[in-house]
C-alpha cells in the first residue's frame with residue numbers, strides 16, 4: 208500500500224506478495240489551475256497521509272486501505288493543485304469502503320468519502336477508455352518524492368507512467384488478472400518514474416478526447432521475491448498496481464446515490 212506514516216511505514220501482516228504503500232518518484236510539480244481535482248487526505252489518529260480525487264461536489268474517491276482502521280473524525284481533506292496549506296481543510300461526514308475489500312490482497316481497494324460540505328473545484332471525470340498493455344498514463348499525488356525522505360511533498364506532483372505487459376505484472380503479483388480484463392491496472396517499464404508512499408488513493412489518469420480522465424486509484428507496489436532493490440519505489444523490477452475505477456461504477460452509484468452519467 209502506498210500511504211505515508213509520519214513516524215513509521217505501516218507493515219502489512221503476512222502479505223501474499225511483496226508490497227509497499229505508494230510516492231511520486233521522478234515526477235514534476237503540477238502547474239496551478241491545470242489539475243484542480245486532487246485531494247490531500249490526512250488522518251491525525253494514525254498519522255498517515257494519502258491522496259484522492261474530487262469526483263462530485265461533496266465526494267472524494269480514494270483507496271480503501273487509506274481509511275481502513277482509521278477514523279472519520281480525525282481525517283481531513285484538502286483540495287489543492289499546487290501548494291498544500293493555502294486551501295481549507297474540509298471535514299468528513301462519513302465514508303464507504305467497498306464491502307469486498309481485502310486488506311491482505313488489496314482486492315477491491317476503493318472507497319468514497321462524503322465531505323460535510325461541497326468542495327470548490329472541478330471534479331475529475333471517470334474515463335471509459337479500455338486500458339490495455341503498453342499504454343501511457345499519468346499519476347498524481349502528495350507522496351514523498353524520493354526513497355530517502357519519506358515525507359509528504361509540499362507541492363502536488365505528477366509523473367508519466369506506462370502500463371506494463373500483463374505477463375510481467377503476474378510475476379510480481381500473481382493475483383493480477385490483466386490490464387483491461389480484471390479489476391486492477393498494472394504499470395511498469397518506466398524505471399525512475401513511479402508512485403510511492405503517500406500517493407495511495409490518488410488518481411491515475413488517461414488521455415481521452417484531449418482531457419486527462421480518471422482510470423485508476425493508486426493502490427500498492429509489488430516486486431519479485433528476493434528482489435535486490437527491496438521494492439524501492441521507481442526500481443526497474445517494481446510494478447505499480449491501481450484499482451480500475453471503471454469496473455466499480457456500481458459501487459460509486461450505490462454509495463453516493465448519484466447516476467453513473469454524473470461521473471463521466
Ligand SMILES: *[C@@H]1O[C@H](CO)[C@@H](O)[C@H](O)[C@H]1NC(C)=O
Nearest residue numbers: 351352353356358359360361
Ligand atoms: C527528497 O524529497 C524531499 C521531500 O519532498 C525533498 O525535500 C528533497 O529535496 C528530495 N531530495 C532529492 C534529492 O530529490
Ligand SMILES: *[C@@H]1O[C@H](CO)[C@@H](O)[C@H](O)[C@H]1NC(C)=O
Nearest residue numbers: 233234235365366367397400
Ligand atoms: C517520467 O516522468 C516525467 C515527468 O512527468 C516525464 O517528463 C518523463 O518523460 C517520464 N519518463 C518516462 C520514461 O516515461
Ligand SMILES: *[C@@H]1O[C@H](CO)[C@@H](O)[C@H](O)[C@H]1NC(C)=O
Nearest residue numbers: 301303321461462463464465
Ligand atoms: C441513498 O439513498 C438511500 C435510500 O433513499 C438512503 O438510505 C441513503 O442514506 C442515501 N445515501 C446517501 C449517501 O445519501
